[in-house]
Amino acid sequence: MSNHLSLLPAWDDAEGVRRASDLFLATYGSRPDGVWAAPGRVNLIGEHLDYNGGFSLPFALPHRTFVALARRDDEFVRLVSDLGADEPWTGSLDDLGPGRAAGWIAYAGGPAWVLRDEGLPVGGFDAAIASCVPLGAGLSSSAALETAVALALDELFHDGTLGADDAGRTRLAAACVRAENEVAGAATGGMDQAAALRTTAGHALLIDSRDASVRQVPLDLDAAGLAVLVIDTRAPHALADGQYASRRAACERAAARLAVRTLCEVADPEAALARLDDPEEVRRARHVFTEQERVRRVIDLVSASRLSKIGPDLDGSHASLAGDYEVSCRELDVAVSAARDAGARGARMTGGGFGGSAIALVERGAESRVADAVASAFAEHGFNPPAFLVARASAPGGRVA
Ligand code: GLA
Numbered sequence: 001m002s003n004h005l006s007l008l009p010a011w012d013d014a015e016g017v018r019r020a021s022d023l024f025l026a027t028y029g030s031r032p033d034g035v036w037a038a039p040g041r042v043n044l045i046g047e048h049l050d051y052n053g054g055f056s057l058p059f060a061l062p063h064r065t066f067v068a069l070a071r072r073d074d075e076f077v078r079l080v081s082d083l084g085a086d087e088p089w090t091g092s093l094d095d096l097g098p099g100r101a102a103g104w105i106a107y108a109g110g111p112a113w114v115l116r117d118e119g120l121p122v123g124g125f126d127a128a129i130a131s132c133v134p135l136g137a138g139l140s141s142s143a144a145l146e147t148a149v150a151l152a153l154d155e156l157f158h159d160g161t162l163g164a165d166d167a168g169r170t171r172l173a174a175a176c177v178r179a180e181n182e183v184a185g186a187a188t189g190g191m192d193q194a195a196a197l198r199t200t201a202g203h204a205l206l207i208d209s210r211d212a213s214v215r216q217v218p219l220d221l222d223a224a225g226l227a228v229l230v231i232d233t234r235a236p237h238a239l240a241d242g243q244y245a246s247r248r249a250a251c252e253r254a255a256a257r258l259a260v261r262t263l264c265e266v267a268d269p270e271a272a273l274a275r276l277d278d279p280e281e282v283r284r285a286r287h288v289f290t291e292q293e294r295v296r297r298v299i300d301l302v303s304a305s306r307l308s309k310i311g312p313d314l315d316g317s318h319a320s321l322a323g324d325y326e327v328s329c330r331e332l333d334v335a336v337s338a339a340r341d342a343g344a345r346g347a348r349m350t351g352g353g354f355g356g357s358a359i360a361l362v363e364r365g366a367e368s369r370v371a372d373a374v375a376s377a378f379a380e381h382g383f384n385p386p387a388f389l390v391a392r393a394s395a396p397g398g399r400v401a
Helices: 013-028 103-117 141-158 166-183 191-198 242-255 269-277 279-303 311-323 330-341 366-381
Strands: 033-042 058-071 076-081 089-092 123-129 203-208 214-217 224-231 346-350 357-363 387-391
Touching: 013 058, 013 076, 013 123, 013 141, 013 214, 013 279, 033 141, 033 191, 033 214, 058 141, 058 191, 058 387, 089 103, 103 141, 103 166, 123 141, 141 166, 141 366, 191 203, 214 330, 214 366, 224 330, 224 366, 242 279, 269 279, 269 346, 279 311, 311 330, 311 357, 330 346, 330 357, 357 366, 366 387
Parallel strands: 076 123
Antiparallel strands: 033 058, 058 123, 058 203, 076 089, 203 214, 224 357, 224 387, 346 357
């Protein structure tokens, strides 16, 4: 990478453990019972399908959120983080319920409230959070936080029963989705929490959201001579501001009109589109139908070690998200077109959109040329300088100390 480009650093376990433990010690004057970490993610393809009964194909980033945590013998919870200038928070487990907790407290504490609501013997705790997952970048910093806390609580209050296998992790992921929906008030689907808890290193996670089943899909970018460059546009990004929920609501209305539970159950997309008369519902449904087709093609190509051929589907996904789904923004559009002009095989926004990050599939060795081209295009447009990282399919959440 050229010197003027900032590459967002991924901490190794030792650094993350040190930062979270130091913050714990400085805040509470004692040592934590352990440290847990969970990753951010990018989604290769299958965007806005997780709440439509479709497929998505995320993989875990090397960037993780670290949570140092200790059990308490009472109902109090204390939370501190390096995520912003926030003061440490103190309250009770009840204060972490819907309508009470907000901001990062909802993501950090919401899982505790949900797990207790679901009958797990969760009590009070102290936690210190340190993270290198870029915030508000569409890389799932919120799910990384929720799932790291959930793994810690499961282990300290429940013998690690749920974290130990995929069935338990599926349940933990569902609890974190509830925390996000009910406590944080963001109507998101389950892709991010599954990516943080159920991936394995070296693989993308094919999630079938009809039944939350998953399949590990080997993703050997090195062997294909390729790399996934992540472009954090640094454009403001928020999922709780109503736009995400309005996309979801339009899909649910369209599904109800078509008499299916979710849009991906539709057997004949052409006929279904002809039956919808609201233009907004037509556009949203068309994205869902065409995206599901693109994911299928990409799964086939990746499974057949033909990763270099997925570029057109990445491009098609972006066009559909920008045109039919209307969740892109100028910064994302400039990022993907500048990346393609600089030789990327394909590029698309990743995650919820409305700002956040794009991914570009580039030849190995071309990362810095493509990043330079994107940074120049941003400067020409007067945008904030973007940040970059190179994604490697990394490990799921777990205990690190
Ligand atoms: C956000 C949500 C996910 C998913 C994506 C879009 O990341 O948290 O559930 O809907 O947007 O694919």
